Each structure stands twice: as C-alpha cells, then as structure tokens.
Amino acid sequence: MTAAPDPRPRDAGTGPSGVRRTAWLSPTAFDAALDALVARDGEDALVDLRADAYGHGAVEVERRARERGIRRFLRTAADARHVTPQRLVEPYGLLPGSTPVLRLTGEVIAVKRVPAGTAVSYGYTYRTRGEATIALVGLGYADGVPRLASSRAPVRVGAATGVVAGRVAMDQLVVDLGEHATGAQAGDDAVLWDDAATLSAWAAATDRAPEALTAGLGRRIQRRWGLG
C-alpha cells in the first residue's frame, strides 16, 4: 500500500492522526480504463485533469497516465470544447457500468443499539422502523458528502447495507444498519461507494453526476492508491 502525495495544500490540522476518511484509488481499474482508451483512440487518447482530476488527485493521475502512454491532457474548459462529455470521465470509470477508480470509505466512530421509533440526527427527520443498530460515521458535507444524501443514500458496514439515517451533518452521518446487524463496531470501515451500483445510487440520491461527487470530495479525505 503506498500513499500518493496529495498535490493540494492540506487543510490546517488534518494530519495523519484522527478520523480515517479514505478515497481508495484502484491502479487496476485505472490502468484498464487507460489501456482501453489507448487501444481505441491511439495518440488521441486523453485524460481530463480539471477539478484535481475530478477529485482523484491530478499529479498522480497524470504521472500514471503518462506511464500508460497518454500524451493528451485537458486542463481548462477551452481544452474540452470539442470533446464529448463521456470521453472526459472514461478514465475514471465513471460511465454507467464501468468500474469506478475511486472508492469512498469512512470510519465508524460509534455504534448504538436503539429501540424502534428512535429519532436520529438534526431535526429528527428520521425514525428507526424497528429496533436497530445505528453507526456514526466520520464523514459529512464538509468532506463533500452532499447533504441531499440525508435518509436516501446507501452505506455498508461489514456485511450490512443500511441507509443514511436522517440529516448528513458537517462532519458526520449516521447509518441505520437495521435490526440484524449486530457485529458492527467502532473502528470499522463504512463504505459509501465501491462499485458502479453504489456510486450510481449515490449520484441519483444527490441529484448530480458521479464525477461531480468525486470532484466534490474535500481535503480531509486521504487519497490512497492501493494495490488492487
């Protein structure tokens, strides 16, 4: 596992110690997408680096893309003028049915067992249907997790997939894992999206394109290129 340097200035106070928030970047998925581009487009194969490579980290994306033989990079709206929008997000696996390069996970901070009808988060807009395990996750809209996901988007902890319970807050969200998920505990990873299905569920729940979701991810999130 190697941590790629984040090209952007780090927010004050977001050192390595603290709550774990990780955008895992898959070299396998990225290389496969690039190889397919080069096979199809040859020298015209291109990678759009705007918005810090749509949140993937432009420095490392460009380095890896050059290694795969890509020579064309887009950096401004003017560069992108004659390119179809689909081509811009292809390298990141963001077209429907592709494997996304970026998977978003957060840390479970606390787990509670609560009775049926328990109100959760600001405004008490959500109540648990039955007795439930609820998990507090250290990701919020300051991290680019849109508040529109409140009570709508899926989150997985271990084998259990639940829904965001009530309002997404600035730094936290709660997930209702339902009655049977008793194994979740503090320190676990919570997965917001890790494949085409979960990413498209998040995009639909938050009324935006997948590339807008990844581009929106905040600076507290560590970008890590993994082995797979």
Add this chain to the structure above:
Amino acid sequence: MTAVARVDTAAFARNVERLVARAAPSEVMLAVKADAYGHGMLDLAPVALAAGASSLAVLEISAALALRSAGIPNRLFAWLHGADSDFASAIEADIDLGVSSGRELQAITAAAAQLGRPARVHLKIDTGLRRNGALPEDWPALVTAAASAAAASRVVIEGIWSHLADASVEDDLAAIGVFETALAQAAALGVVPPLRHLAASSAGWREPRARYDVVRFGIAAYGVSPFDDLTAADMGLEAVMTLRTTVAPDAAPDGQCWIAAGYADGVPLAAHGASVLIDGRRCAVDRVEVDRTLVAIADPVDEGSPVIVFGDPTTGAPTAAEWAGWASTIGDEIITGAGARARREVV
C-alpha cells in the same frame, strides 16, 4: 481567475462580538471546525478570540494541535476521535477532549498514565441526537469511570456537554431535561465540572435556558442564520464570505453567458431557480459544469465583468442562505463547500 472566496475578517469579528453580547454572562466557544466552515481556521481563530470568544471548538485533535502550534493559548476543544487519534499529543498540548464512551475514556486514561499527566475531559451525554455521547442508560457508568480516573489523576473533568437536535422548541426543551438529569446524576456521583455546554447557534441565540456556562456558536458567526424564520440581517449578522468570479471568454448561445466558476469552485449543484449578480443584475443560472456555469443575460456583458455568486445581500447579491434554499440544503453546506474549493482571499 476562476473563483475567489473572499473572507471579510472585520465582518466576522463584528458577528462574534454580537454573539458574545447575546450569550453573556455565558462564555462563547467559537466553532472553527472544517477549517472554520471553509473560511480558514488559522486566519479566523485569532480574530474570534480578539472579538471576545474565550475558547475554540475544533473537530479533531489534529486541528487543535495546529492551533496550538500557531500559538493560540486558549482552551481548545476536540471531540470527534477515531481509532488512530493521538491522545498523547493532545494531553501534552493541553487540549480539552470530548469523551463519549467508556472505550474512549480508557484510551485517554491509558495515554495519560503513560505520560504521567492528566487529560482534560468533557463527558458527553446523548440528549437525543443519537450521534456520539453516552446513551442515558450508559451515562452513570461513564461518569463513575471518569470519577475514578479523576481520583487517580488520569483525568481532570472540565465539562459535561451535549448537542441539541434543533428539531423544535419542545424537542429542545425535552433534551434540556435529559441534560439536567445527567447533570444531577453526575453531581450525585460527586462530579460537578466547571463547564456545562449544550447550545450551538440556534439555542444559543433563542433559548436562554440552554446557554449554561458556555455557548458553542458556529454558523451564526459566519453570517448565516440557523433559523428558517429569521435571516442573518434580522439577527444583525453580516455576510463573511463572498464567492466571486468573472464573465468567461467562452462563446455562449444568444441571451446567455458563461461565468468562470463551476462546481469544482464551489458553485452549488442541484439548485433550482438560482441566480448570480452581474453588473448589478440578477441573472438566472441555467447549467453548472465542472469549471464554468451558464447563465441568462438580458443585455450583453463584457468578458471579465465581475460576478458575485453569493455574498452581501446589501449589494443585491444572493446570500448563501438563498442558495441553500435553491439547493434544498442549509447555508452551512454552501459556505463550507465554496471555501474549501475556491481560492481564498482573506481581507
């Protein structure tokens, strides 16, 4: 230029002064989490303290350590901890730590034992929000464990605290009741810390019974109202952040122009009925792309003309709160998102 988030420190200082006066005699702990809601924590922390806040709330220990390194001597409160949180550094830097569970208390006392120095802790009761904090049934056990850690000089119990859900006046009063019960149970166990804190901007402004010793103001200080029925201007608060850009050179269809900021610069997505200010006129937003936004114009505009996406309402510009209404969210998300993405200019 793409987009600039201009931060008006004088307006921020006046807002903090107003909140300090409102909360008195309770003290003000100013929330500077999420890089001061996107405004720049290290820039605004000294301003908040000079304007009368007595302490600062961050989210994580790492942010508190950055403030200490910058020379801030005041009380700093960090309350969201992960498995890798560095409690030893926090204790050495005199950071006040929120404690929500026996597990967290154990990790903190272990670090304190190793250092031979007590940690300053604030015990959290869950009064209904169901995020962190001990559930009422777990509260006596947490207080008992903290009291024995205090007796062993592993911790100094500085506070008891919680978060309100801001659901309704009745719900907040019910939460105050839970908080009172928790305080009474702690007192019966011999724990009577100097600081009780419950209210943030909403109850801090409106509910004197929730103010206790300290009010943790956040969003109001950044010039955004926490209420649906009261604007920031009604509260005498000024906009702190202005998101500006310019008319872009890109060719646009008749009756429209591109502005040089998009969602990657903090222009909110999923907004319906939004507008921006160009040459003193409101122009309707048609489409937001990654680095530019298409807007409708009544008359031709010059490339490079200034555009205000949101800012001071007295200039005719939309406020962050107006954008929040268009995007079905709250102003907190609008300013935090823009401040983190656009280039920041602190004046």
